[in-house]
Amino acid sequence: MNVDIAIVGAGPAGLCLARSLADTGLSLLVIEQQSQDALQEPPFDGREIALTPRSVRILRDLGIWQRLGPADISPLRCARVLNGNMEHGLHVTPHRRDDTELGFLVPNDRIRRAAYASVEHEPRITLACGTSVESVVLNDSIARLHLSNGSEVNAKLVIAADSRFSRLRRDAGIAADMHDFGKTMLVCRMALEKPHGDEALEWFGHAQTLALLPLLNGEASAVVTLPPEDMRRLMDMDEAGFNAEIGRRFDHRFGAMRLTSTRHTYPLVGVYARRFVAERFALIGDAAVGMHPVTAHGFNLGLRSVEALASLIKQAAESGRDIASPDLLRRYQRMHRHATWPLYAATMAIVKMYTNDRPIARRARSVLLQASQTLSPVRYAIARTLAAGGHGVFSPSRHRG
Numbered sequence: 465m466n467v468d469i470a471i472v473g474a475g476p477a478g479l480c481l482a483r484s485l486a487d488t489g490l491s492l493l494v495i496e497q498q499s500q501d502a503l504q505e506p507p508f509d510g511r512e513i514a515l516t517p518r519s520v521r522i523l524r525d526l527g528i529w530q531r532l533g534p535a536d537i538s539p540l541r542c543a544r545v546l547n548g549n550m551e552h553g554l555h556v557t558p559h560r561r562d563d564t565e566l567g568f569l570v571p572n573d574r575i576r577r578a579a580y581a582s583v584e585h586e587p588r589i590t591l592a593c594g595t596s597v598e599s600v601v602l603n604d605s606i607a608r609l610h611l612s613n614g615s616e617v618n619a620k621l622v623i624a625a626d627s628r629f630s631r632l633r634r635d636a637g638i639a640a641d642m643h644d645f646g647k648t649m650l651v652c653r654m655a656l657e658k659p660h661g662d663e664a665l666e667w668f669g670h671a672q673t674l675a676l677l678p679l680l681n682g683e684a685s686a687v688v689t690l691p692p693e694d695m696r697r698l699m700d701m702d703e704a705g706f707n708a709e710i711g712r713r714f715d716h717r718f719g720a721m722r723l724t725s726t727r728h729t730y731p732l733v734g735v736y737a738r739r740f741v742a743e744r745f746a747l748i749g750d751a752a753v754g755m756h757p758v759t760a761h762g763f764n765l766g767l768r769s770v771e772a773l774a775s776l777i778k779q780a781a782e783s784g785r786d787i788a789s790p791d792l793l794r795r796y797q798r799m800h801r802h803a804t805w806p807l808y809a810a811t812m813a814i815v816k817m818y819t820n821d822r823p824i825a826r827r828a829r830s831v832l833l834q835a836s837q838t839l840s841p842v843r844y845a846i847a848r849t850l851a852a853g854g855h856g857v858f859s860p861s862r863h864r865g
C-alpha cells in the first residue's frame with residue numbers, strides 16, 4: 465500500500481493529527497494495534513485530562529470539543545498547593561479577571577472517543593486497527609513500514625504517535641532521555657461528602673503526593689503517588705478499606721470519600737526524545753515528550769506538536785512542496801523543542817524537589833510556598849514553575865497577585 469502519510473498510534477495525539485490533516489487532500493493511513501471497538505468505545509482509564517484554554521481552542525478548531533457532552537466537561541476554577549501540614553498553602557486563580565476558569569477537566573476516554581468519531585468517516589483517512597507496526601525502514605525517497613498482519617506500507621512521511629515507550633522512535637535510531645521516578649500513581653473517581661468548590665488540590669505530604677481534581681456532581685478524581693510496594697497494599701484493599709484509607713490520607717478534608725469508579729495505576733516515567741525527526745519521520749505526542757504523569761501537560765503539549773507539524777505540512781502541501789523535506793522537519797523540531805523543553809526541564813527539577821522527603825527539602829519548599837504567598841513576583845514565578853510540577857492547572861493563565 466502507498467500513502468502520503470502513515471500515522472502510527474491512534475491515541476489522542478495520532479487521531480488529532482489525522483483530523484488536522486483530513487482536508488489537505490493527502491492520503492492518510494492510521495495504524496493502531498488496538499481493535500476498532502476499543503477505539504470507538506474506549507474504556508474509562510482513570511485519567512482526567514486538565515486542558516488549558518489553548519488546548520480547548522485547538523480541539524474546538526478540530527471539531528472534537530463539540531463532540532463532548534456537558535457531562536464530560538468539569539470546570540476548574542482555582543487550585544491550591546499545600547506542603548506538609550500547611551493549612552492554606554499557595555492559592556492560584558485565573559489571571560484575567562474576566563476568566564472564570566483556569567481550565568477544564570475531561571476524561572481521557574471521552575477525548576479518545578470524540579477524536580475517533582471525528583476521523584471515522586473521513587474519506588482521505590484509512591484506519592488499520594488491530595495491527596501493529598513491527599519495523600520501519602527510512603531513506604531519503606520513501607519510508608517503509610512492516611505490519612504485524614504481514615502487509616507493507618510505503619509512505620512519504622511516517623509520524624510516530626506510539627506512546628512514550630515508542631518502538632518506532634527506537635527503530636528510527638532516535639535516543640531518548642528517560643527518567644523512572646520509581647513511584648506509582650493511582651487515579652480513580654470518588655464521591656466526596658464535603659464540596660470541593662471546583663478547586664484542585666495538590667498536596668506534597670510526607671512520603672506521598674496527593675491531588676484532588678474537582679469533577680461534576682460532588683465527585684473528584686483522587687490522585688495518589690506512592691512507592692510501588694505501598695501502592696500494591698492500597699490496591700489490594702477492599703472497597704471499604706480503600707475508602708477509609710483515602711479519606712485518612714486526605715486528612716478528612718472532604719469528609720467521607722467513596723469510590724465510584726475502577727482504580728488505575730501508572731508508572732511515573734518522564735521521557736524526552738533527543739531528536740523529534742529523522743529522514744521522512746517525525747515524533748509527536750508522548751513519543752516526542754512524555755511528561756512526568758503527575759503534571760497535566762502531557763496531552764496539552766501533545767496538541768502543541770499536532771498544531772506545529774500540521775501547519776507546516778499544510779503549507780507544504782498547498783504550495784506543492786515535499787511534505788517531508790529535511791527543512792520542514794527541522795523547523796518542526798525547533799518549534800516543538802522551543803514549546804516543550806523549558807517546561808520539561810522545570811517539571812523534572814520541581815518534581816524532584818517536591819517529592820524529596822528529606823527534612824531540608826520539606827523546609828525549603830515550605831519557605832518557597834510561604835514567600836510566594838506574600839511576594840507577588842515570587843508567587844507568580846513559583847506558580848508558573850509549579851504549573852509544571854503540579855497538576856498543570858496553573859499554567860493556562862497567571863494567577864492574581
Ligand SMILES: Cc1cc2nc3c(=O)[nH]c(=O)nc-3n(C[C@H](O)[C@H](O)[C@H](O)COP(=O)(O)OP(=O)(O)OC[C@H]3O[C@@H](n4cnc5c(N)ncnc54)[C@H](O)[C@@H]3O)c2cc1C
Nearest residue numbers: 473475476477497513514596597627749750760762763764
Ligand atoms: C494518570 C495520568 C494523568 C494525566 N493527566 C493529564 C492531564 O491532566 N493533562 C494532560 O495534558 N495530560 C495528562 N496526561 C498525559 C496524557 O494522558 C498523554 O500525554 C496522552 O495520552 C498521550 O497521547 P498519545 O496519543 O501521544 O499516546 P498514547 O495515549 O500512549 O497512545 C499511543 C497509541 O499508540 C498505540 N501503539 C503503540 N505502539 C504501537 C505500534 N507499534 N503499532 C500500532 N499502534 C501502536 C497504542 O495502542 C496507543 O493507542 C496524564 C497521563 C496519566 C498517565
